[in-house]
Amino acid sequence: MSEVVRPAEPAQPGHQSFWLWVMCLTGVDYFSTLGYQPSIAFEAVGMLAPLATVVLVAVTLGCALPVYRKVAEDSPLGQGSIAMLERLLRGWPAKILVLVLLGFAATDFVITKTLSAADAAEHLIHNPFWGDMPDVLQSQMGVTMLLLVMLGAMFLRGFREVIAVAVLIVGVYLALNAIIIASGLVHLTMHPERFSAWLMAVESGNWHFEHEGEGWLAVAAACLLFFPKLALGLSGFETGVAVMPLVEGHPDDDPAQPAGRIRNTQKLLTAAAIIMSLMLLGSSIVTSMLIDPVALVTEGQAANRALAYIAHGETGLVLNPLFGNVFGTMYDLSTVTILWFAGASAMSGLLNLVPRYLPRYGMAPRWAEAIRALVVVFTAINLFVTWWFDARVEAQAGAYATGVMVLMSSAALAVSIAEWRKRAGAWPGRVPWPYILATLVFFYTTVAIIIEKPDGIKIAGAFVVSILVFSFVSRLQRSTEMRFEKFD
Numbered sequence: 001m002s003e004v005v006r007p008a009e010p011a012q013p014g015h016q017s018f019w020l021w022v023m024c025l026t027g028v029d030y031f032s033t034l035g036y037q038p039s040i041a042f043e044a045v046g047m048l049a050p051l052a053t054v055v056l057v058a059v060t061l062g063c064a065l066p067v068y069r070k071v072a073e074d075s076p077l078g079q080g081s082i083a084m085l086e087r088l089l090r091g092w093p094a095k096i097l098v099l100v101l102l103g104f105a106a107t108d109f110v111i112t113k114t115l116s117a118a119d120a121a122e123h124l125i126h127n128p129f130w131g132d133m134p135d136v137l138q139s140q141m142g143v144t145m146l147l148l149v150m151l152g153a154m155f156l157r158g159f160r161e162v163i164a165v166a167v168l169i170v171g172v173y174l175a176l177n178a179i180i181i182a183s184g185l186v187h188l189t190m191h192p193e194r195f196s197a198w199l200m201a202v203e204s205g206n207w208h209f210e211h212e213g214e215g216w217l218a219v220a221a222a223c224l225l226f227f228p229k230l231a232l233g234l235s236g237f238e239t240g241v242a243v244m245p246l247v248e249g250h251p252d253d254d255p256a257q258p259a260g261r262i263r264n265t266q267k268l269l270t271a272a273a274i275i276m277s278l279m280l281l282g283s284s285i286v287t288s289m290l291i292d293p294v295a296l297v298t299e300g301q302a303a304n305r306a307l308a309y310i311a312h313g314e315t316g317l318v319l320n321p322l323f324g325n326v327f328g329t330m331y332d333l334s335t336v337t338i339l340w341f342a343g344a345s346a347m348s349g350l351l352n353l354v355p356r357y358l359p360r361y362g363m364a365p366r367w368a369e370a371i372r373a374l375v376v377v378f379t380a381i382n383l384f385v386t387w388w389f390d391a392r393v394e395a396q397a398g399a400y401a402t403g404v405m406v407l408m409s410s411a412a413l414a415v416s417i418a419e420w421r422k423r424a425g426a427w428p429g430r431v432p433w434p435y436i437l438a439t440l441v442f443f444y445t446t447v448a449i450i451i452e453k454p455d456g457i458k459i460a461g462a463f464v465v466s467i468l469v470f471s472f473v474s475r476l477q478r479s480t481e482m483r484f485e486k487f488d
Helices: 019-035 037-074 080-088 091-125 128-132 140-157 163-190 192-204 216-234 237-242 259-290 306-311 325-361 371-388 393-422 433-452 455-479
Strands: none
Touching (some): 019 091, 019 163, 019 237, 019 306, 019 325, 037 080, 037 216, 037 237, 037 393, 080 393, 091 140, 091 325, 091 393, 091 455, 140 325, 140 371, 163 259, 163 306, 216 393, 216 433, 237 325, 237 393, 259 306, 325 371, 393 455
């Protein structure tokens, strides 16, 4: 006999804030990818990075944003797309699907932590002032693991994200990025020969060290084909929905369907998407046209820290009199801080996953209810994943993108099913074509990432199998427990 699966009841926050401030909680995850996204984009498509980023921006604003605006409308309590699918399906198939998606969500959160820590370490060890630190803190692996252990220790003592702190961190980080990008764009307008050189490289087909293709048709095909490699720039939407309970709505809002909170969350998602789109496009332009390509590839001085490379004045160009080691160090500290908070946000997400779903299925082992035990387990997993990937940012990009895109695909699918059920009439009129298109785009992106870098599906598979095995073992043990004590 199948049972109706009830969505989790999220805890109601004691304080709600203006949507723009809450956006900064999403921003510590979403905007922090600027620390490594420009380098990853160049590594993937070379000089085509600005054009491929245009495709990424189109997918962000044309697919991801409409889907998650609808998720906010249909799941206003912050449960997200997993809870939507849970409601749309019934019985054990729904539970199994949720458990599988939890595996991919765990992959997303774990790699967010390890990749963020690795990129923070990259910024630290390349800072000229860091050279005075002890030798043990000069290795990428050592600094990354230290940051992860410190994050775990902080959660063991108790850690709670504060919106005011997030606003400060995101505000400073975006301001510094805006200065760097604007300075680069101004320099390009004053030195059009750099744009001409970039355009010539693209037209001649010499736009990548490993790939080539002459003519604009080949360029367009390459941008569409390699776009999935830039999918990290789509992260953050699921977090944007998860923070809904913190968004201030209208005093007359219906608790079950708070229209004011829904509208404000949709504003939050839209603002975050537009800001990130502008930053991604601007950063890809300045890094592709102002930094020596050799410096951007793996092991190059600008690898995984392209904007920091500009901030330190390492391009050899006079872009801004502020740029140098002092300004660059300010940027490094800001980047490390926001990456740290991205890891904290991911840890919070992990600690919410198990208590939200598994206990309701009777599938959570007793130790999973203890936050400290979960922190220790997840920190150990983070250290293992870091060792597995040798603390390399680019090596973890595929695994991170896999988790992100599976969740986005599930969101698009959930919205498509929900819209189909809301409509009546003949099937051509019932089909929500825009959401179907978004679903197809996300599925294509997911499959392309898995084929290119299967590490993500391996890690997600390990999480899925672990969750299923532990869950069913726990369920089996609980089914044999004596739960009756006495008659009243």
